[in-house]
Amino acid sequence: MKILVCISNVPDTTSKINFSDGDTKFDTNGVQFVINPNDEFGLTRAMWFKEKQGATVHVATVGGPQTEPTIRKALAIGADEAIRVNAEPTDGFFVAKQLAEIVKNGGYDLVIAGRESIDYNGGMVPGILATLLDMNFVNTCIGLEVDGNTATALREIDGGKEKLSTSLPLVIGGQKGLVQESDLRIPNMRGIMMARQKALNVVEPVEASQPTQDQKFEKPAPKGQVKLVDADNVGELVNLLHNEAKVI
Amino acid sequence: MSVLVYTESEKGKFKKSAFEVASYAHKVAQDLGTSVTAVTFNANDEASLGNYGVSKVLKISNDQLTTFNAKAYANALAQAAEAEGAKVIIVSSSADTKFLAPILTAKLNAGYVPNVVAAPDSTSPFVVKRTAFSNKGFAHTEISSEVKIIGVSNNAYGAMENNVSASVEDFSPTLGDADFSTKSIEVDKVAGKVSIADADIVVSGGRGLKGPENWGMVEELAEVLGAATACSKPVSDLGWRPHGEHVGQTGKPVASNLYIAIGISGAIQHLAGVNASKTKVVINNDPEAPFFKAADYGIVGDAFEVVPKLIEKLKEFKAQNA
Ligand SMILES: Cc1cc2nc3c(=O)[nH]c(=O)nc-3n(C[C@H](O)[C@H](O)[C@H](O)COP(=O)(O)OP(=O)(O)OC[C@H]3O[C@@H](n4cnc5c(N)ncnc54)[C@H](O)[C@@H]3O)c2cc1C
Ligand SMILES: Nc1ncnc2c1ncn2[C@@H]1O[C@H](COP(=O)(O)O)[C@@H](O)[C@H]1O
Numbered sequence: 186m187k188i189l190v191c192i193s194n195v196p197d198t199t200s201k202i203n204f205s206d207g208d209t210k211f212d213t214n215g216v217q218f219v220i221n222p223n224d225e226f227g228l229t230r231a232m233w234f235k236e237k238q239g240a241t242v243h244v245a246t247v248g249g250p251q252t253e254p255t256i257r258k259a260l261a262i263g264a265d266e267a268i269r270v271n272a273e274p275t276d277g278f279f280v281a282k283q284l285a286e287i288v289k290n291g292g293y294d295l296v297i298a299g300r301e302s303i304d305y306n307g308g309m310v311p312g313i314l315a316t317l318l319d320m321n322f323v324n325t326c327i328g329l330e331v332d333g334n335t336a337t338a339l340r341e342i343d344g345g346k347e348k349l350s351t352s353l354p355l356v357i358g359g360q361k362g363l364v365q366e367s368d369l370r371i372p373n374m375r376g377i378m379m380a381r382q383k384a385l386n387v388v389e390p391v392e393a394s395q396p397t398q399d400q401k402f403e404k405p406a407p408k409g410q411v412k413l414v415d416a417d418n419v420g421e422l423v424n425l426l427h428n429e430a431k432v433i
Numbered sequence: 434m435s436v437l438v439y440t441e442s443e444k445g446k447f448k449k450s451a452f453e454v455a456s457y458a459h460k461v462a463q464d465l466g467t468s469v470t471a472v473t474f475n476a477n478d479e480a481s482l483g484n485y486g487v488s489k490v491l492k493i494s495n496d497q498l499t500t501f502n503a504k505a506y507a508n509a510l511a512q513a514a515e516a517e518g519a520k521v522i523i524v525s526s527s528a529d530t531k532f533l534a535p536i537l538t539a540k541l542n543a544g545y546v547p548n549v550v551a552a553p554d555s556t557s558p559f560v561v562k563r564t565a566f567s568n569k570g571f572a573h574t575e576i577s578s579e580v581k582i583i584g585v586s587n588n589a590y591g592a593m594e595n596n597v598s599a600s601v602e603d604f605s606p607t608l609g610d611a612d613f614s615t616k617s618i619e620v621d622k623v624a625g626k627v628s629i630a631d632a633d634i635v636v637s638g639g640r641g642l643k644g645p646e647n648w649g650m651v652e653e654l655a656e657v658l659g660a661a662t663a664c665s666k667p668v669s670d671l672g673w674r675p676h677g678e679h680v681g682q683t684g685k686p687v688a689s690n691l692y693i694a695i696g697i698s699g700a701i702q703h704l705a706g707v708n709a710s711k712t713k714v715v716i717n718n719d720p721e722a723p724f725f726k727a728a729d730y731g732i733v734g735d736a737f738e739v740v741p742k743l744i745e746k747l748k749e750f751k752a753q754n755a
Contacts, residue, residue, distance in 0.1 A: 278545075306565060321504075322504070343527055345623060397576050400573050402570055404571075408727055432634070
């Protein structure tokens, strides 16, 4: 089985978000970039398929040279090879078209992407990718087993879970649950050394349109002061929620 | 050229979000000088969508579509869009919709913007406001493709009454085996429990509650309020609560009207996922807990004393307002 894990390079979850150039750009100053958490769960599940079922695992990212440390980290965790499409990932459809090219040329059976990137929260790349390639697709995937050509996936639904049966070739939009938090791996020295020897192939993007463009950003309005209610006067909270906030 | 809206239902009954997306579609249709066509799958009482501004319903009745199937539903919606010549399609933010919308996007070669929180800034050019960076910011995004798909955030626009009389037409999409290549084999859903996505009120517990045995009061509070229960990430990582309850940047997003956080410190990753809630209440014994800076109301106190009192007061309130 040949697996491609799609990795987006996103600001660390603790990052403060600021905008520059008259609020038209995300300000990357002082921001630490990491593997998108949803993709890290996917990559870890891919390592399981590699170790238990002899799968080959490649990782791909669409991004400029500044994304290479993130991709190297994926190699240090254990991916065999990496591909970087040298383009700014400004639109989900555009990114999916680039990845479709990689999947077509690489003959992958399983594509593991994330439910969403935590930066722009598009949640669209895996579904578009699957449809462009006419592959099966499962979103918000929290469990995946592959046996030959058949796959059983668990997906999170509103208020529960759903078990699905499908077949390869398959794309998933994964998240926590594919593996547990405690299964995540921190690259060790040996992994980091080995990653330096592994191939990181840079390819140029194919022509593709960008149906959406972010024109301007803004930050949420600052929050007013919290209204504190005395712990001995809990009834007052009920009052406020009813009469002031009008939520009960 | 009508605006198409996908109105979701469950077991025949429209979801609350169906009325919200219909209302949003009505607003966009007004801006564009056209009308709204809704697509329903095995729903009852289609004509009720008229109350929210829908003037035509394409009614799909199909036994193969009684359980949600993303690919088949997306194909049916694509056919409806083509039949109507619709260039703008409005959908919700439910898990099912976020599953099918990207498929629909690819099929229609559309531009898709999810997490939209307000009526369009303008329709020419077509610009919408959406959340980005897990609620730490907003983006104003232009959609320049011919077909545009807008995913409206839960509770962001609200349902608005617009009395229109809705005509109902049967619509039979052509579906083949390929549309069912991914099949549902089992749905595991707690009956009678409000889901976090659909809830108006969410009651959430953190590590401050010390252990799973203390969740009785959280559940009782949720029951009194008709709320869904949720938890912080460590709580689900520790196995105190099921993973499906984990909310935050890496868990489920919450956009309820009221979010009550009990024994949750308010870490940035937690706040990112719940900040879209309109009113936030914090109960925490540490006055320095960061959540107090993000909340509307707060009680500094021991949850084990405050929560039972709150339940009691809410019961009194309910008895008086029944
Ligand atoms: C990549 C990444 C992603 C993450 N994603 C998420 C996410 O999606 N969601 C999420 O929740 N977290 C997430 N986290 C974890 C986050 O950083 C915090 O660790 C977590 O939110 C803390 O949970 P907590 O508030 O329940 O626990 P704690 O931080 O331990 O806080 C417990 C609180 O309870 C209070 N308390 C204690 N006793 C009482 C009492 N008797 N009565 C009242 N209050 C009491 C304490 O004062 C304290 O404020 C993520 C972290 C990382 C690194
Ligand atoms: N620039 C990118 N390069 C590679 N994969 C990406 C990129 N952007 C998104 N993805 C993949 O698609 C998933 C969903 O991303 P998004 O649609 O941007 O929210 C991510 O979790 C990644 O697996």
